[in-house]
Amino acid sequence: MKKTMIIARHEFSQVVRRKGFYILTLGLPFIAFLGLFINDIVQDLDKEPDTPDHQNIGYVDDMGVFTGYTQQANLTFIPYPDQDLAQQDLMAGEINEYFVIPESYLQTGLVDRYTTERELEVPLKTWYQIRDFLLNNLLASEVNDDLLNRAKNPVQLNSWHLDETGAVSEPPDELQAILVPYFFGLLFIMSIFMTSGYLMHSVTEEKENRIMEILLSSVSVNQLLRGKIIGLGIAGLIQIVIWLVTIRVFLEVGSVDISVLEDIQFPPSMLLFGVIYFLLGYGLFSVLYAGLGAMSTSPRESQQMVGIFVMPAVVPLVLMSVIGENPEGGIAQALSFIPITAPTTVMMRLANINIPPWELALSITLLASSIALGLWLVARMFRAYLLMYGKRPTLREIVRTLR
Amino acid sequence: METMALAILAVTAVFVLFRYRQRKQSEEFPPDLKSAPESTGLKSSAPLRISTLPTGTTTVAVSHVHKSFNGTHAVNDVSFEVRSGEILGIVGPNGAGKTTAIRMLMDIIGADSGQITILGASAGQDTRDTIGYLPEERGLYRKIAVAESLRYMAQLKGLLPEEAGKVRDQWLDRLGMSPHKGKKIEQLSKGMSQIIQLAATVIHDPELIILDEPFSGLDPVNREMLKTIILELKECGRTIILSTHQMNEVEALCDRVLMINKGSVVLHGELHEIRSRFRNNSVFLEYNGSIDNLPGVAEVKDHGSYVELFLNQDTSANQILSRLVERGVTIDRFEVSTPSLNEIFIKVAREES
Numbered sequence: 001m002k003k004t005m006i007i008a009r010h011e012f013s014q015v016v017r018r019k020g021f022y023i024l025t026l027g028l029p030f031i032a033f034l035g036l037f038i039n040d041i042v043q044d045l046d047k048e049p050d051t052p053d054h055q056n057i058g059y060v061d062d063m064g065v066f067t068g069y070t071q072q073a074n075l076t077f078i079p080y081p082d083q084d085l086a087q088q089d090l091m092a093g094e095i096n097e098y099f100v101i102p103e104s105y106l107q108t109g110l111v112d113r114y115t116t117e118r119e120l121e122v123p124l125k126t127w128y129q130i131r132d133f134l135l136n137n138l139l140a141s142e143v144n145d146d147l148l149n150r151a152k153n154p155v156q157l158n159s160w161h162l163d164e165t166g167a168v169s170e171p172p173d174e175l176q177a178i179l180v181p182y183f184f185g186l187l188f189i190m191s192i193f194m195t196s197g198y199l200m201h202s203v204t205e206e207k208e209n210r211i212m213e214i215l216l217s218s219v220s221v222n223q224l225l226r227g228k229i230i231g232l233g234i235a236g237l238i239q240i241v242i243w244l245v246t247i248r249v250f251l252e253v254g255s256v257d258i259s260v261l262e263d264i265q266f267p268p269s270m271l272l273f274g275v276i277y278f279l280l281g282y283g284l285f286s287v288l289y290a291g292l293g294a295m296s297t298s299p300r301e302s303q304q305m306v307g308i309f310v311m312p313a314v315v316p317l318v319l320m321s322v323i324g325e326n327p328e329g330g331i332a333q334a335l336s337f338i339p340i341t342a343p344t345t346v347m348m349r350l351a352n353i354n355i356p357p358w359e360l361a362l363s364i365t366l367l368a369s370s371i372a373l374g375l376w377l378v379a380r381m382f383r384a385y386l387l388m389y390g391k392r393p394t395l396r397e398i399v400r401t402l403r
Numbered sequence: 404m405e406t407m408a409l410a411i412l413a414v415t416a417v418f419v420l421f422r423y424r425q426r427k428q429s430e431e432f433p434p435d436l437k438s439a440p441e442s443t444g445l446k447s448s449a450p451l452r453i454s455t456l457p458t459g460t461t462t463v464a465v466s467h468v469h470k471s472f473n474g475t476h477a478v479n480d481v482s483f484e485v486r487s488g489e490i491l492g493i494v495g496p497n498g499a500g501k502t503t504a505i506r507m508l509m510d511i512i513g514a515d516s517g518q519i520t521i522l523g524a525s526a527g528q529d530t531r532d533t534i535g536y537l538p539e540e541r542g543l544y545r546k547i548a549v550a551e552s553l554r555y556m557a558q559l560k561g562l563l564p565e566e567a568g569k570v571r572d573q574w575l576d577r578l579g580m581s582p583h584k585g586k587k588i589e590q591l592s593k594g595m596s597q598i599i600q601l602a603a604t605v606i607h608d609p610e611l612i613i614l615d616e617p618f619s620g621l622d623p624v625n626r627e628m629l630k631t632i633i634l635e636l637k638e639c640g641r642t643i644i645l646s647t648h649q650m651n652e653v654e655a656l657c658d659r660v661l662m663i664n665k666g667s668v669v670l671h672g673e674l675h676e677i678r679s680r681f682r683n684n685s686v687f688l689e690y691n692g693s694i695d696n697l698p699g700v701a702e703v704k705d706h707g708s709y710v711e712l713f714l715n716q717d718t719s720a721n722q723i724l725s726r727l728v729e730r731g732v733t734i735d736r737f738e739v740s741t742p743s744l745n746e747i748f749i750k751v752a753r754e755e756s
Contacts, residue, residue: 006558014547210542214603216511217536218559220529383512397473 003219007227008234015198015235024194025239029246057129058086058098063105069136077133090116099130182320184270184351185344187243189313191278192343195236196285197306199228203293204302221382225375229286236282237275244274270350273360280367281343285309287374294378294385295393309340316344327353336363339370461520462487462611462642463508468517470503477503479666481517485642485659487610490633492657492674493646494748500666501646502539505615508644509536522610532561535609539616539646541600543588549575549599550584553606560607567606574602578628594625601629605636612636613644618652630656650744662748669751674744681747685713685740686720692732699723709736 015021055075059066060083070077078095080086086098097115105111111130113122132152139148160168206212215224288309289302296302316323316335323332327349335345336355342363349355385393463485470478478500485491493501506512507519510531524530543552550571557567575581578598588596597620605612614633618626633656637643647653653660653674660677662670670677688694689709699718704711714723720739727734742750 003559003561006555010555209545210538210540211544213506213511213538213540214536214543214556214600215559217509217534217538218531218556 004223004227004230007219007224008231011198011202011228011231012235014202015232016238021235021239025242029243029250033250056095057126058089058095059133060086060098060100062103063101066101066134066137069133069140072129072132075129087114090114097126101134182317182324182348184274185317185320185348187240188274188278188281188347189317189344191236191240191243192281192285193310193313195232195239195282196289198232198235199286200289200293200302200306201299202228202232203290204296204299207293207296208298221379222375225287225290225378225382228290229283232286233279233282237278240278269354270347273350274347276364277343277346277367280364280371283371284339284343284367284374285313287371287378291374291378291381294381295398312340313344316341316348320348323348324352333359337366339367342367460487461485462489462522463491463644464518464520465504465508466518466520468504468507468519469515470500470507470512471515476666478507478514478663481663481666481668483661483668483671485644487642488637488640489659490637490643490645490657491659491661492653493644493661493663494648494650494653494744495663496648496752499663501663502615503666504663505536505538505613505644505646508613509534532607533610535604535607535612537600537604537612537614537617539619543596543599543603545589546587548585548587549580549591552588553584553599553603556603557606560609562607570606570608571602574606578602593620594622597621598625598628601632605632609641611642611644613646615646616648617645618647618649650748654744660744662751664752664755669755670747677747678741678744681742681750683713683740683742684716684718685711686723687711687736687738687740688727688734689736690727690732690734692730694727694730694732697723697726697730699726711740 053074056078057075058078058080060080061067067079070079078089080089080098083098083100086095086100089095090098097113097117099111099113101111102108111134113126113130135148135152139151143151162168206215219227289306292302292305292308296305319331319335322329323335323345326332332345332349335341336349336359346355346360346363381398384397461484463483465484466482468478468481469476481500481504483491493504495501503512507514508521518525521530522533547555550568553571553575554564554567557571558564562570572581572584575584578601580595580598580602583591583595588599591599601617604614617629617633621629630652633643633645645653645657657674659673660670661668672680687706687709688711694700694703694710694712697712699715699722700712701715702713704713712723714720724734724737727737
């Protein structure tokens with residue numbers, strides 16, 4: 001244990017004396033908040049076209065019934081007798097766009113819209129404006145204003161969640177459901193990757209610089225691996241704690257006005273399980289990365305191979321909407337039991353729900369078991385490949401070693 | 404809120420303090436690039452921390468050890484012993500199995516079968532702190548200062564931090580490397596970093612020292628310094644195993660020789676005994692006079708400035724010398740031919756193949 005701690009202290013000191021560590025640890029929160037500020041500013045700028053100058057939308061009414069209600073806020077609907085004239089005015093810039101209501105409109109509901117703007121889909125605002133124009137003309141003479149307004153907006157759906165006791169709990173809002181899990185998943189996986197990356201870098205550097213054999217003449221493979229995992233894990237944990245504390249501070253400091261973050265709540269269980277899953281997740285990835293480091297001939301080569309583990313690990317982030325909208329669903333559950341996806345998935349789920357204890361227990365057990373198995377396998381790989389210089393083992397050799 | 408702000412400040416303060424401590428440590432050994440001499444040299448007056456051990460007991464016992472990789476025998480039924488205060492030279496061509504055998508001694512790789520006992524402990528028991536190992540593939544942390552690197556290595560060998568620092572300074576002084584202790588390894592020449600590696604190998608005063616190709620990359624001055632240190636360690640009762648393919652160094656240093664070829668031991672014994680075993684009973688002679696029909700000489704081979712006399716089985720060099728004196732031949736050089744280890748090795752390797 002004494003030698004393990006000597007290695008841990010050495011590894012910790014090596015990482016925290018790097019300038020990159022400081023830049024990342026202290027700089028990332030600022031960069032993230034800067035990004036959010038910019039996002040706010042961009043959104044504000046984006047809102048400006050909401051109150052543009054007066055707009056003119058032309059229309060050709062082949063049915064001959066859409067004659068009234070041509071004025072809306074900052075908008076005038078201008079009738080045209082035929083499409084040629086409407087197009088002429090559109091090209092001349094007299095109108096912003098025009099649409100054609102065919103004779104068969106009542107049967108089909110089809111309306112053809114013509115615009116010079118490049119757009120992926122019809123802007124929602126335009127859709128509402130045209131809808132209101134059509135509804136007003138069709139129904140105004142038939143029904144009263146209340147009915148007309150209700151027809152325009154028939155439902156405001158409130159969905160309530162009942163827990164096991166039948167008690168009503170707060171409906172999760174969209175922000176809480178999607179953004180918080182995504183944010184935490186991202187932060188989590190970033191920390192784990194970076195901390196494990198330190199370990200891989202350390203192993204490959206020692207291998208490349210031919211220090212490994214000298215070290216192994218002083219300590220066992222397990223002492224070496226444990227020391228590295230502890231030392232670099234502490235560095236990573238400090239990093240994530242600084243990030244989380246910085247977020248709290250920014251949220252609580254009144255002068256920071258970031259609309260996106262205002263409503264975020266951190267469930268208390270997240271902190272406890274955050275630490276547990278960070279340690280377990282880091283344990284698993286550091287073991288996997290150490291194995292990669294043992295096989296690689298240089299830090300660059302090991303970086304290229306990292307993708308093997310990064311791809312499956314980011315699956316929960318790719319399935320963000322599925323996990324966020326249905327955190328108790330089968331996919332979310334399954335990903336919580338697969339060791340490589342469990343840390344991120346569980347953190348994403350915990351942001352919204354209380355995961356049943358049996359699920360957490362099973363997930364943690366599977367994760368811890370995979371670390372133990374990984375340690376055993378990596379110790380074998382260390383013995384086989386750490387002293388192999390300038391040559392990468394073939395897949396066949398790796399399989400033979402692991403058997 | 405204040406608590407959070409304080410937490411950030413506290414963590415930042417810890418980092419700053421840590422950085423300050425690191426900087427202060429490196430300032431203790433400022434890299435004085437202008438004044439530091441580039442060459443190294445042994446300072447015999449400097450005190451050295453080598454305790455004296457009793458000699459003659461068995462330090463290493465290897466019995467019928469096998470190791471194969473993917474069906475190829477890297478080490479095949481190797482057995483040998485090394486006694487304390489003795490230098491054993493393991494020689495053999497590249498790929499003979501020397502490094503594999505050494506790695507098994509260090510328990511870095513396990514033997515497939517056979518028994519290895521080091522200082523009375525069998526494989527599996529931790530004897531690492533009593534062994535100093537200089538591997539063939541060796542290096543040090545390039546970005547770390549010499550002093551810090553050595554202290555870390557010493558601590559890994561079980562020395563307390565204060566003790567490690569003290570012994571490190573003694574060794575650096577002894578090796579003439581004190582002016583370089585604040586420098587990073589990457590700032591040193593290859594020869595200098597080899598010397599630092601040697602210091603890292605012996606810093607914890609090990610009982611057994613294993614040196615794999617220790618002379619590679621050293622200039623003649625440092626080579627001589629290394630030889631002196633090896634002999635000094637031997638004098639203090641240290642057991643030394645020296646693996647090399649430089650036969651002249653083995654001849655100069657070793658008491659016993661273990662010759663390995665293709666994983667198997669082809670020759671093992673005391674150096675002088677092996678050399679006399681392979682002696683071909685000839686003498687080199689530079690002379691003035693006539694040596695025609697000299698009794699006891701089977702063949703005369705002319706090498707230009709001197710001749711080589713091959714003697715009959717029942718004739719000794721002493722007898723020939725007497726006969727030459729009796730004949731009145733003026734002798735400028737008379738040397739009993741002894742085969743070099745290199746010649747013995749080539750001969751044995753040819754016979755084996």
